[in-house]
Amino acid sequence: MAKLTLYTSKYSYHLDYISGKCPILPCLPCIAGDEGVGEVVEIEDHVCTVEPGERVVLTSRMLGTWNFYGIYHERDVHVISPKIPLPEAALLTIAPCTAYRMIKDFRLVRPGETIIQNAANSPCGQSVIQLCKAWDINTFNIVANHCGYESVKEHLLSIGATAVYTLEEAQKLTTFDTAFTRPVLGLNCLGGKFEDVMLRLIERNGTMVYYGCAFDLPIAKHVLRSDVSFNKFHLGHWDAHASVIEKDVMMNNIIQLMVIGKFIAPVHKPLELKDYNHAFRNTSNCEAFSICNYVFDFTLP
Secondary structure: OOOEEOOOEEEOEOEEEEOOOOOOOOOOOOOOOOOOEEEOOEEOOOOOOOOOOOEEEEOOOOOOOOOOOOEEOHHHEEEEOOOOOHHHHHOOOOHHHHHHHHHHHOOOOOOOOEEEEOOOOOHHHHHHHHHHHHOOOEEEEEEOOOOOHHHHHHHHHHOOOOEEEEHHHHHOOOOOOOOOOOOOEEEEOOOHHHHHHHHHHOOOOOEEEEOHHHOOOOOOHHHOOOOOEEEEOOHHHHHHHOOHHHHHHHHHHHHHHHHOOOOOOOOEEEEOHHHHHHHHHHHHHOOOOOOOEEEEEOOOO
């Protein structure tokens, strides 16, 4: 099993996820990696919230996880249930938490209402689908018509999507002739035509949240929909101001869904660190919607 040493404790990391765009830059030189799951192997005398043998994930950003050993402070970790499979644990602290906050923080979305999103096949998009399914919220999901669209659509429906459309299909909806209500909240990761169709379909006085690849785009579309509220979200910014209690409540709610099988990891492929060139090459050249996400496996035999 891989071993990591912490600021106040020693941990063992298993997996770390690679993807995305981050406006928060680390100080160089640094250890790469921003999420993963580890096992505590040693604690210092004054550590009181973590015990050796427990599994933990990092709850603060840019601390570095691409190593077999690391040192972290106990305030930056969260103990998780050993019942959670390693992929779900390794991918817990970014995409699911981003999805959770965007659904919860910008508008009160009631059961039976609808959320619309693009990049629905991304890890965050899959997290949105599963959280909404658990909370009885409908999801209108837009994906590209390439990268194995039929299998992508089948997978998203299997994890709880209410409906899945290509951009072209969504553009042809002259009226909202679906079995569910017009969306009140839009989650925009891409911009461009994907954003335009969402703005056309969203309910009056709806709410749009920009994140991911669309986070730093100028929000100029309010001219077209002056009734819509426009917002930006990045998890790193939220983390910097959130209390330990707020983080724990969010994490525990997501973990509970994982334990009972209502939340699974996005489609992924484990890789050893020595194969990082393969992961980087495919990640940097991938289109907006990829079929598979790469996870580094740091487990020692």
